[in-house]
Amino acid sequence: MRGTPELVDYCLVPPMDALSDVLRAIRLSGAVYLNGEFSAPWCMQGSGDEALCSAFLPGSRRVVSYHLICEGSCWAQLASGKGPVLALSAGEILVVPQGETHLLGSTRDMLETAPTTLTAEEVDEASGQILKLSSDGAGEKTRMVCGFLACDEVLSNPLLAALPRLFKVNLRNGRASAWLESSVLFAVEEAAAARAGSTTVLAKLSELMFVEAVRRCIDTLPENEKSWLAGLRDRFVGRALSLLHAQPAHAWTVEELARKVGLSRSALAQRFGEFVGHPPMQYLARWRLQIAAQQLRLGEKSLAAVAEHVGYDSEAAFNRAFKREFGMPPASWRRSENANLRTA
Secondary structure, three states, X not given: OOOOOOOOOHHHOOOOOHHHXXXXXXXXXXXXXXXXXXXXXXXXXXXXXXHHHHHHOOOOOOEEEEEEEEEOEEEEEEOOOOOOOEEEEOOEEEEEOOOOOEXXXXXXXXXXXXXXOOOHXXXXXXXXXXXXXXXXXXXXEEEEEEEEEEOOOOOOOHHHHHOOOXXXXXXXXXXXXXXXXXHHHHHHHHHHOOOOOHHHXXXXXXXXXXXXXXXXXXXXXXXXXXXXXXXXXXXXXHHHHHHHHHOOOOOOOHHHHHHHHOOOHHHHHHHHHHHHOOOHHHHHHHHHHHHHHHHHHHOOOOHHHHHHHOXXXXXXXXXXXXXXXXXXXXXXXXXXXXXXXHHO
C-alpha cells in the first residue's frame, strides 16, 4: 500500500467526521412522493418499488424509505413480520433504511388487514409530483409526509448495514431539528402550489431529515451496543475511524493507529473488532475499494490514478484487490456501471 509522505499528528488537525464521510459516499438524493391524510380505520403499504422510484428518482437502485408523522398517530412494522412493531406519534419520523416493504395502520390490529397501495396508474398520473392520498374513515385523523432517498450501493456500506431495519426518532425533541418538520410542511405546500424550485427544496430537506434521524439514532443507542454506529461515539474506536477516513491512502499499521488513539495494539484490535465487526486494516481495505469504485463510476481518472489515490503502490495490486471484492477487474466494472447509467 502506498502512504502519504508524512502523517501530521492527529492532535494538530481536526478529525474527519466518519459519519459525514460515509454519508458522502452513498450520495443521497431525496424525493417526497406522498402527502397523506387518513381517518381511522386505515392501513397502507409502503415500499420503494420500481414504478415509484422511476417516477420520482430515475436510475435509483437502492432506496431508504421514510414517513414523517405530522398529526395524529399510527403503528408500523415490516411486511415480513420480522422486527419490532412501532407506535408512532406526531413529530416522529419512521425510517426504513433498506427500503423494504412495510405497513402503517391506524391501530396495531389494522396491520393484519389488506393494506391500501398506490396503483401504477396513480404513479403515472403523478409524473414525479407529490401524490395526495386520503381515506374516508370516521375516526381519528393522521397526516403524514412520505418520501424516499436514493443512494449508491457499491459495497455493504457500514452505515446502512448498521442501522436497524426499521426505526423511529422524534424530530420535535430539541430546537436543533424541530425546524426540519415545519420546513418540510412548508415545502410540501409550496409544491402543491407548483412553486418553482419546490422539488429541489424538498429533496434537500429529505436528505437533512435522514441525516438528523441517523444522528438521533446514534444518540439513543443502548450503552452496551456494539456496532459501527456505536463505535462512532466510542472514545477510541470513533477516533480510529476518523483517522482512517481522514487519510485512507496512508500506509496505516495497527501499531501506529493504536498509538494515535492511545491504546495498545491488542486493545485497539479487540475493541475495534467488537464494534465494527472487522479488524482495522480489513475495514480500511474495504473502505479504500469503496472510494475507488465511486471514482471509477463518476470520474474520468485513469486506473493508475485511482489506484494511487486510494493507497496502492501498483495498478496490478489494485486490480487484484478490486477483482476479489467485485468479481471483475476495475476496467470491466467501470464499463458495466457506465452502461447501466446510460440505460437507467
